[in-house]
Amino acid sequence: MNIHEYQAKTLFAEYGVPVASGVAVQSEAEFDQALSQLPDGAVVVKAQIHAGGRGKGTFTDGFKGGVKIAKSREEAKEYAAKMLGNTLVTHQTGPQGREVKTVYFTEPVDIEKEYYLALTLDRATSKIVIIASTEGGVDIEEVAANTPEKITKVFVDPASGLQNHHKRTLAFGLGFSAKEQLKQFDRLISGLYQFYWEKDCAMVEVNPLITTKSGDLQALDAKVNFDSNALFRQKDIVALRDLGEEDPKEIEASKYGLSYIALDGNIACLVNGAGLAMSTMDIIKHYGGNPANFLDVGGSATEEAVTEAFRIILSDPKVEGILVNIFGGIMSCARIAKGVIGAAKTVEINVPLVVRLEGNEVEEGKKLLAESGIKLTSGDTLADGAKKIVEEVKAAKSA
Numbered sequence: 001m002n003i004h005e006y007q008a009k010t011l012f013a014e015y016g017v018p019v020a021s022g023v024a025v026q027s028e029a030e031f032d033q034a035l036s037q038l039p040d041g042a043v044v045v046k047a048q049i050h051a052g053g054r055g056k057g058t059f060t061d062g063f064k065g066g067v068k069i070a071k072s073r074e075e076a077k078e079y080a081a082k083m084l085g086n087t088l089v090t091h092q093t094g095p096q097g098r099e100v101k102t103v104y105f106t107e108p109v110d111i112e113k114e115y116y117l118a119l120t121l122d123r124a125t126s127k128i129v130i131i132a133s134t135e136g137g138v139d140i141e142e143v144a145a146n147t148p149e150k151i152t153k154v155f156v157d158p159a160s161g162l163q164n165h166h167k168r169t170l171a172f173g174l175g176f177s178a179k180e181q182l183k184q185f186d187r188l189i190s191g192l193y194q195f196y197w198e199k200d201c202a203m204v205e206v207n208p209l210i211t212t213k214s215g216d217l218q219a220l221d222a223k224v225n226f227d228s229n230a231l232f233r234q235k236d237i238v239a240l241r242d243l244g245e246e247d248p249k250e251i252e253a254s255k256y257g258l259s260y261i262a263l264d265g266n267i268a269c270l271v272n273g274a275g276l277a278m279s280t281m282d283i284i285k286h287y288g289g290n291p292a293n294f295l296d297v298g299g300s301a302t303e304e305a306v307t308e309a310f311r312i313i314l315s316d317p318k319v320e321g322i323l324v325n326i327f328g329g330i331m332s333c334a335r336i337a338k339g340v341i342g343a344a345k346t347v348e349i350n351v352p353l354v355v356r357l358e359g360n361e362v363e364e365g366k367k368l369l370a371e372s373g374i375k376l377t378s379g380d381t382l383a384d385g386a387k388k389i390v391e392e393v394k395a396a397k398s399a
């Protein structure tokens with residue numbers, strides 16, 4: 001689960017991480033009241049979307065920049081009015097962009113230098129990796145590719161926590177040496193680590209972390225991602241969830257216990273088990289197709305959930321074909337068949353459908369489907385099913 005920059009900064013402040021003050025607004029009616037809480041003069045206006053690269057982004061109407069420094073309150077209101085309701089495209093949003101529903105007014109900062117700082121889980125070592133770089137304000141992937149020597153990493157064992165030597169290595173990597181700066185960095189990194197740990201974060205990225213002209217440190221941007229599996233014990237974090245930023249199909253799916261992730265392709269897949277879903281996507285690619293989603297109905301999905309899964313898949317206008325791939329272990333193939341039949345009653349399946357069933361109650365499942373009169377092709381194996389759906393979609397397109 002992601003949150004907005006302004007929400008992350010409120011949390012940072014609670015952990016003693018220095019941030020500039022600011023106020024978030026959702027409508028023009030709130031502009032004056034919000035701006036009156038900031039010092040008079042220049043104001044930074046920042047579009048709040050769950051994606052980075054806003055500064056270099058462009059709105060679909062041609063307006064440039066999702067981060068604007070306004071010289072006055074009047075100018076700030078103009079920028080904010082242009083952003084609200086407008087769609088911002090950045091290299092992280094995809095070409096369709098994201099509608100800006102919240103704008104953040106914040107204090108301008110006299111930047112001396114921009115740095116990069118992030119905390120995330122390193123699965124290979126089961127440790128928390130802290131990544132720091134003197135190259136801030138640019139994507140870390142770019143720095144890693146071009147100037148990897150400018151990146152410092154430390155690996156923190158969660159059992160013993162953040163140690164002084166970790167902090168020293170990071171501070172040295174960032175080139176901090178003045179006593180006051182080292183003290184500030186110590187407080188900042190300790191706060192971020194504690195925040196990461198206590199709030200079950202999956203990633204905390206501060207890009208840029210900055211030094212001001214007077215030598216102080218500050219988190220100028222904040223991107224935070226929480227571990228969804230820990231949300232049950234993070235009620236205050238769940239309260240920050242902005243459903244307007246999430247794919248409505250994914251929200252619908254989560255209500256029925258389905259794991260659904262929308263992708264760019266045109267062949268939808270409905271599979272039981274995450275591993276099988278991954279291999280189904282791979283094999284669709286192998287035969288020249290492109291998966292439209294990842295969908296795992298799980299081992300204990302009900303007939304109703306399967307029907308819902310179909311409904312979600314078919315609500316995606318990009319979908320030009322469906323591959324159902326079920327290996328019935330705990331899941332019964334008959335239940336999947338009933339779900340498909342139930343879906344066909346309520347939504348029109350107007351794209352090619354290939355079904356491959358194997359395992360528990362497979363004969364009954366196949367029989368139910370055959371008797372239902374639903375137009376479908378059956379696949380004997382995973383490869384056969386994938387090949388058939390790719391071919392059928394191609395044929396339907398050229399027809």
Ligand code: ADP
Binds near residue numbers: 111
């Ligand atoms: P994004 O990463 O989405 O582009 P940032 O918050 O990192 O958004 O802002 C982009 C750039 O804008 C920063 O690297 C910084 O140079 C500048 N900037 C952002 N906030 C401020 C601020 N409060 N004062 C001065 N400059 C800022």
Ligand code: MG
Binds near residue numbers: 207221
């Ligand atoms: Mg940034």
